[in-house]
Every structure is written in structure tokens, then in C-alpha cells.
Amino acid sequence: GEKCRSFISLTSAGDRGVLWLSIVAELLYIILLLIGAILMSVEMCYYSTVIDGLKINAFSAVVTVLAGLLGMVAHMMYTTVFQMTVNLGPEDWRPHTWDYGWSYCLAWASFACCMAAAVTTINKYTKTILEFKHKRKTLERSLKIKYMFPDH
DSSP: OOOOOOHHHHSOHHHHHHHHHHHHHHHHHHHHHHHHHHHHHHHHHOOSOHHHHHHHHHHHHHHHHHHHHHHHHHHHHHHHHHHHHHHHSOTTTOOSSOOOOHHHHHHHHHHHHHHHHHHHHHHHHHHHHHHHHHHHHHHHHHHHHHTOOOOO
């Protein structure tokens, strides 16, 4: 007597679009995270100049931030559709007790780690660029003072 139904068939017609959008956003989230990881790997193996490595690292951080924001939106859309389906879905499908499960918690944990890594990387990039600018100004000042000629 039990009948297996997919979650997509249980959602209302209006919520199906949001569910598919959250699935596509989640796939884009994973793709952007992979691009960010590849860029970080390239930065680790790239031995040209420090500045080039920092630029690649900063770009990977920006991609990771975009991935994190996209993942957050996808998780929120899925949560909304799931809540609507549980509350308004067919009576025979509604669970009496339920939780989101380990994969849902893992998705939110990955979002938190993604954003923490991206913010840390952008902070490191900004700090290093500011240090380079300060050292450059200090060097220019010392060279001006050292090679200052008397006015004759």
C-alpha cells in the first residue's frame, strides 16, 4: 500500500519554479566553488611574481564570495519550498516529525566555511597591498633624502 512520490511532484505548481531555480543555483554554487579552488591551486603553483599570485588569490576570493552568496540564496529558496510543501502538501505525505538532515546542515556549514575563507583571503590581499604601498613610499622618501643635491 505505500506509494513512492518524488518531492518535485508534491510541490505546488508555483513552487516548482523556485525549486528548480534553487537546484540550478546550487549547481552554480558548486561550479563557482570549484573554480575558486582551481584558482587557489594555480596561485600555489604559480611562481612568477608575488603580485601576480596575490591578484590570482584575490580573484579566487571574489569568485568564492559570489559562490557563497549564490549558495546562501539557493539554501534559503530550498528551505522556503520545503516548508511550503510540508505545511501545504498532501495530507498523506506530511511527516509528523521531521528535520532537514545532515546534508542540509553540511550545506550551511559549507557556506560558512566558504565565506570565512573568502573574507580571510580578501583581508590578506588588502593587507599585503597596503604593506607594499607603505614600503614603496618609505623607500622613495629615503632615496630622495639620500640623493638630495645641494642647490648651487
